[in-house]
Amino acid sequence: MNEVFTKSMARNIFYGGSLFFILLFLGLTFDTTRQLPKLDNRQAITDKVALGKALWEENNCIGCHTLLGEGAYFAPELGNIYKRFGNNKAAIKGFIMSRPKDGIPGRRSMPQFNFTDEELDAIAEFLKYSSEINTAGWPPNIQG
């Protein structure tokens, strides 16, 4: 970096480059927003799904699990759990319901949340909705 390349040139590259790519990013975001309705399974969002997502958040499920690969890596991926459990909501509800209060000696265990049946149903419904989002073929297999 000699005298030919000055500080003001570097500064202009910073401001110009950043501005250009911010605008490009906003443009891509605009196009993404336009295309989303046919990818994000929004037609499946019901009040029940909304309740399920609220419960998902208020019990910090993401603190152990991943959902579409994002979250913590302590417990299984749940973006495709509905499919892994054979498209069976009752299986999901049963699993959550049956967690022992004091855990399993020596092993990882999901806490017992004491959900009502309505809440369990909402969570299962939210996970079903999540499993039907078009994720470009991810995860590679049913194990998540």
Place this chain on the structure above:
Amino acid sequence: MQYQSQAVAKPYFIAAIGLFVLQILFGLIMGLQYVVGDFLFPEIPFNVARMVHTNALIIWLLMGFMGAAYYLVPEESETELFSPRLALVTFWVFLAAAVLTVAGYLLVPYATLAELTGNHLLPTMGREFLEQPTITKIGIVVVALAFIFNVGMTVLKGRKTAINLVLLLGLVGLAVLFLFSFYNPTNLVLDKYYWWWVVHLWVEGVWELILGAILAFVLIKVTGVDREVIEKWLYIIIAMALISGIIGTGHHYFWIGVPEYWQWWGSIFSALEPLPFFMMTVFAFNMVNRRRRNHPNRAAVLWALGTAVMAFLGAGVWGFLHTLSPVNYYTHGTQITAAHGHMSFYGAYVMIVLTIISYAMPLLRGRKVAASNKSQVLEMWSFWLMTVAMVFITFFLTAAGILQVHMQRVMDKPLPFMYVQDQIALFYWLREGAGLVFLIGLIVYIASFFIGNNEPEAEVVPST
């Protein structure tokens, strides 16, 4: 210390180190829970330990950035801070909010905390890294506004340097992007899309401006190299950071339900993201080699060089490792991600905060230029202990990640998650061991503030 008001940086640095300790202790708890699943269950379930671990990290880094700003902005602006009193008030508000939030995580179930803080009024909780109650988030915004006002007014009334402007730009970006944490639609894809505007555009965007500015400041001080040269480097590094990093957000958009063209945008631009970090390494070593004086604070020089190298390895190399979409298809959301997360946060942001603390703390504590030789030797021991431990944590998590990907995602008959976790437990044990070494390093680090205070300041060793 040239200006009285720089002293407000000190409580920020002390609180940052305190939260750092908390972060590491909970990291060790989590590490043990990985192999002894029922450890502390159900009192401190894994998710709670993780919230404390990650949130303490974020808060102490923010504390460090604020302390850095309060220290360097008056010196760069050549004027006293606009309002030292406001800086102290915001410090106590921020610390109280952090302590109350952590207490909330530990004392009541998360769902109760959500209820107590009225999460249903404006639901923002329960998303990774943004687990703080909404009221805490509002507190963070208020603190950030007061902070930026204070620093901004100081810059306005004083000298405007590139370092000041870049730092301020980074801090404003940090505050503005945080506002997206209040947007939480039921539509999961939209939720995730904008969640990354906080998370990615922080750590792979505006935080790099803050990192660059702090590094440039310290390098000017410890090398005496001409400001023009250093600021030119700073601009070109942050230009590359934003040019690659903004569209690089796309590497998080591969599998969350957005158009597939993001696989191209994300792969190509995030493949460029190592460049600014590589330049930062070249920059730091170049400046130190061209130094016009030998600074007696050798520990600070070591941290400055260390952060450049480790940021390049952690963010650059370990990021590139799994950023191309055909690779990420297999590695997404595995221990590979965890490996990258650990080394990049440590290399880029932990180490830059420790760099500025290393440079500023002796001055804030009344030394003229540097701590005693004895303190510095201890501090440099802590540097090597923590850094080498983090390298091994990263290696072990990477090994665990490769095995996990193979067994769970690649083999002909993929195996279930929990079964695979049992198979790779050895590497989790090794990681926990490396974590203990990290803790020892941290203890040595803290000891360096208490030992050697009665000895004379370190002096420059004449170069041969």
